[in-house]
Amino acid sequence: MRQIFTLAALVTREALRTRFFVVIVMLLLIGFGLSLFVGQVTLIETQATQSGLLAAFLRLGAVYVVSLFVITSMVHEFQDRSIYLWLSLPMQRSTYVFGKLSGFALVALITAVLFGAALLGDVPYQQVGLWILSLLCELLIITTLSLLCVLTFHQTIQAFSVVVGFYILARSISAMQLMAQGPLNISQSWIDQLINIFINLLAMLLPNLERFTQSEWLVYHTGHFDNLLEIVVQTVIYLILLVAMSLFDLYRKNL
Amino acid sequence: MTEQQRSIQSVPKTVKFLLILGLVLQMAWYYYLPPPDAEIQALSSPPKQELLRIFSLGDPIVSAKILMLWLQAFDNQSGQFLSYQQINYTTLQQWLEQILLLDPQSQYPLLAASHLYSSVKEKNKQRQILEFVYQQFFIDPSHRWPWLAHVTVLAKHQLKDLPLALKYAEAIATYATPEMPRWAQEMQIFILEDMGELERARLVIGGMLASGKLIDPNEIKFLNDKLLTLEKSFSQEKEQKY
Numbered sequence: 001m002r003q004i005f006t007l008a009a010l011v012t013r014e015a016l017r018t019r020f021f022v023v024i025v026m027l028l029l030i031g032f033g034l035s036l037f038v039g040q041v042t043l044i045e046t047q048a049t050q051s052g053l054l055a056a057f058l059r060l061g062a063v064y065v066v067s068l069f070v071i072t073s074m075v076h077e078f079q080d081r082s083i084y085l086w087l088s089l090p091m092q093r094s095t096y097v098f099g100k101l102s103g104f105a106l107v108a109l110i111t112a113v114l115f116g117a118a119l120l121g122d123v124p125y126q127q128v129g130l131w132i133l134s135l136l137c138e139l140l141i142i143t144t145l146s147l148l149c150v151l152t153f154h155q156t157i158q159a160f161s162v163v164v165g166f167y168i169l170a171r172s173i174s175a176m177q178l179m180a181q182g183p184l185n186i187s188q189s190w191i192d193q194l195i196n197i198f199i200n201l202l203a204m205l206l207p208n209l210e211r212f213t214q215s216e217w218l219v220y221h222t223g224h225f226d227n228l229l230e231i232v233v234q235t236v237i238y239l240i241l242l243v244a245m246s247l248f249d250l251y252r253k254n255l
Numbered sequence: 256m257t258e259q260q261r262s263i264q265s266v267p268k269t270v271k272f273l274l275i276l277g278l279v280l281q282m283a284w285y286y287y288l289p290p291p292d293a294e295i296q297a298l299s300s301p302p303k304q305e306l307l308r309i310f311s312l313g314d315p316i317v318s319a320k321i322l323m324l325w326l327q328a329f330d331n332q333s334g335q336f337l338s339y340q341q342i343n344y345t346t347l348q349q350w351l352e353q354i355l356l357l358d359p360q361s362q363y364p365l366l367a368a369s370h371l372y373s374s375v376k377e378k379n380k381q382r383q384i385l386e387f388v389y390q391q392f393f394i395d396p397s398h399r400w401p402w403l404a405h406v407t408v409l410a411k412h413q414l415k416d417l418p419l420a421l422k423y424a425e426a427i428a429t430y431a432t433p434e435m436p437r438w439a440q441e442m443q444i445f446i447l448e449d450m451g452e453l454e455r456a457r458l459v460i461g462g463m464l465a466s467g468k469l470i471d472p473n474e475i476k477f478l479n480d481k482l483l484t485l486e487k488s489f490s491q492e493k494e495q496k497y
Contacts, residue, residue: 041324041327042324043363043366043367043370044363044366045320045361045363048320049363052316053317053320056314056317168312171313171314172309172311172312174313175305175308175309175313176309178305179306209313210313212313214316215314215316220316220360
């Protein structure tokens with residue numbers, strides 16, 4: 001357990017050393033600027049538009065910076081060979097993964113709380129709380145996926161491309177499913193059926209991120225505890241899967 | 256950890272020259288290029304709802320807000336203001352409809368339709384956008400009635416089309432909800448009066464008073480007074496006829 005804490009503390013110190021939180025503050029400032037600009041051009045629903053756009057900007061920003069932080073940190077670990085040093089110590093490989101993940105999760109938590117706090121001006125705190133917890137769940141999935149991708153590819157471009165592709169797919173898979181099965185799609189050739197099967201298979205394997213961190217909660221205050229329960233269950237299931245995949249990959253590596 | 260930087264003198268002269276040359280060339284290129292094209296772009300048809308949802312990345316409300324702001328700013332292109340007459344209202348209507356499908360609770364597209372786009376000088380376009388507000392009202396009458404009430408006034412005073420105004424006012428009264436103010440439901444009385452349909456106006460007021468839904472004594476008094484005035488005018492009209 002102490003080894004896990006040590007690794008987590010080192011990740012947090014790395015975030016401070018690489019000025020990760022300066023980027024977070026800059027994103028917040030850009031978000032506020034965007035929000036002020038939007039406030040100037042809207043005729044009605046100003047607060048709703050401002051909070052909706054600010055939340056969407058911060059969510060995408062959080063996913064972008066946290067994922068890049070995990071990937072660059074781990075790529076650096078491979079390049080300066082410190083991962084070999086860690087694994088040469090009397091420490092299980094699983095401890096290494098959990099230690100790193102705990103540190104990244106802490107960074108994700110701080111990011112989610114800072115971004116959520118920025119929304120408190122216009123939105124009731126209950127809805128903001130729900131949004132923060134949901135964003136944290138989304139970031140945990142992205143963090144674990146980023147770790148898995150780095151362990152698999154060892155390169156920033158490949159790993160980040162996979163994370164971006166995964167995120168876009170996971171956020172739009174429901175719309176794709178509806179489009180493929182919708183009444184407008186009347187053609188039923190074998191290619192269409194194959195595409196349908198493929199989309200359904202993807203939907204089965206991907207977490208439905210469309211239900212996470214919805215702007216509707218902030219704009220129309222419609223979020224409640226049931227939403228969170230569903231999100232937490234999905235996050236736990238997917239984290240188990242991603243951690244298992246990461247461990248499977250790491251244990252098979254001849255490091 | 257701060258990195259110590261060497262003096263500028265340590266940078267080779269060729270590098271400094273290239274730096275300045277690059278900057279000058281970039282600025283020269285900017286002036287060489289023709290000024291931004293001020294050609295006005297026509298409003299193209301919106302993509303299908305399914306595609307819009309895919310590009311929304313699971314957040315249709317934010318997409319709706321962004322699209323609405325873009326549409327609102329569409330009449331300002333390359334520093335030129337387009338008149339609403341230059342905009343294709345069929346396409347505009349399609350965009351507003353798609354935005355409402357993405358975010359059905361938003362009132363913004365209907366505000367834009369009833370207050371901004373309805374100010375177009377061309378009567379046909381004005382009628383088209385008023386009809387759009389009328390059609391959209393039936394989807395959510397309890398939230399969308401203010402926009403239909405506004406276009407009722409426009410139909411009456413700007414288009415001077417009393418039958419059209421009556422159609423809108425009757426829709427409000429038919430789909431009235433408890434949270435809707437009484438004045439919105441009573442608009443049809445005044446339109447009927449202006450149309451000279453005194454008998455129908457009397458029937459509407461009589462129906463309202465008989466329904467038992469009115470609680471406010473001032474309102475009951477007002478409607479009773481109105482009923483008396485109408486009856487007086489009606490009997491005067493009859494006397495003149497015979």
